[in-house]
Amino acid sequence: MDDDGGRRGLSMGQIIDHAILDRDGHRAGRVDDLQFELEPGRSEGDPPRLVLRAIVSGPVPRPMPSLLGGIARACYRLIGVQDPRPAVVDWSHVKAIDAFVHLDVERVAAGLRRVDEAVLRYVGKLPGAGRE
Amino acid sequence: MNARTKASGRKHPVAALALGVLAGIGGFLDTGGVITAVSAGARFQFALLWTVVLGLVGFSVYAEMSGRVAISSAQPTYEVIRTRLGPRLGAVPLIANVVVHVLVLAVDLVGMALALQLLTGIGYRVWVPVVAVALALALWFFNFSRVDTGAALAGLTMLVMIPASVALSPNWGRVAAAVVHPNISSSYSIPGYLFATASLLGSFMTPYQFDFYSSGAIEEGWTGKDLGRNRIVAVVGTLFGAVMTMAVMTAGAKALYPYSQPVDSILAAARPAQVAFGEIGFVVFVVGVFSVSVAASVELCLSGGYGVAQYYGWDWGKSAPARGAPAFNLVFLAMIALAMIIDLTGVDPIQFTVITMAFGSAALPFTFGPLLLLANDSQFMGRLRNTLAVNVVASIVLGVLVLTTLATIPLLVITGGNF
């Protein structure tokens, strides 16, 4: 019975901005945006379908005014992120949702750790960076 | 932090209590706390002692709330704030905090440098880069907790201010009356008095203790069973800091107020201990200021890293090596560098401290407001939501702080940053 008018289901507010954990339980950024695809109805007269496709996460995830976006990108380059753009992870990789969004991919391979990886390239070389 | 890793072996209750006591002392009493408290005593005698009570109540209520939010959501406070408020609104407390953190860190670096100047005779500007580099190296090579605990233990030398205030034998009846009853003598300048109030509140309740405290609680794996402990820690730690602050202010009032001597240097701030116990008192006090400032600097660096890393969902953690949380480490290194640059531009250390503390209190509503909202959010908190009593007290504190925030800039202009 769908007498609640379609309220049952997954609220996007429960996902957007939440922290992401990868398949190993490591931190992998935040859900900065979600991508939807607008498909025409399956048959004549059907309403269009809005299909959830992907999670967007990482540097400069949303369109920004050009000046602000330029500043943001410059800041990312300054700390070593050469190509500051977000990762887009297909929705099929989402395995569970609680306080975190759990994925079944590895964070570096999925491009979800670009800032830490970029900083690591020079910070990791300093003596003492691997101390226990 | 690796979110799945449970805390490796739960800490001893005493160690957990220490976390809160350290946050309490570091919060109430670092360079900023000492300088503003001595100055307030020197200028207004006992008339501002009541602010310590307000600070005590405000700090413990919000520290407890922050621990409770962390326990019930299994996430540190700022993580939850960012999730709830989204990227734009969530950036407001982050930016306010990081700016204040850097300024307060500059105050603490200068405090350490001034302490070294008093002990060695070499000018503090020479010491600023030395302590900045030493802090960065210590945080880089040693475990955060070890640096922090060591410094805070050394900071217990500040306890000297309690016997010092007793030795200076103030009129305890008047002290007690001033604690509960604000009393403004007609000879005081009202804007100066209000600016001092803002400065003191900012020095007691700097926002960094809240991310430090709640992130620490998460890293140590606190759960629902720790709620009682959370309450004790929040209250005991704060009480400890508050008593020491009152001692500093009272001693300042006794030693400096009668001579209308303004606190224009760290030397003047050390006067009360010196008057009470001579050279030994002086040295113990200076060592104490140095140590509490080291502890506060460590917590500031951690908090700045926590705030930024949690905002973006990066790795964070005080026990992780730099390789485990590179961007987190980069954040605090940058903070130390910025703070050092600010100090080397030639700001007047004492005036800079007082103004920074006032900005600190002006920034508080940006943290406390969201925290209060979260603690009432049944979705996050479930049955651990705020009770009515907590809400009433927290709202009054927040109300006073909002007024302070609105008044800070005008008061700064009127008083020129002096009181």
Added chain:
Amino acid sequence: MLTYSRLRGLAVSSDDGQPRGRVLDLIVAPDGEDMVVRALLVVPHRFALLAGRFKPRPKTTTIPASHIAAIDENGIRLRGNDG
């Protein structure tokens, strides 16, 4: 591609151009292989959108996604028969 950041806050209007509010949230549910938007949670005005950040369960109107006629840059237009 439409993004959540674009959709959130988008104006919703019925087919006669009457404004119905702004999108606060979307509800999705599985539909075959895909996750498809089932409903729009709509608030009356922009201010309520901001208030939604602070209140745990803001008052919203639920509009089934089957009532959507078209979505473009300017907003979401509903079919006439949604009462």
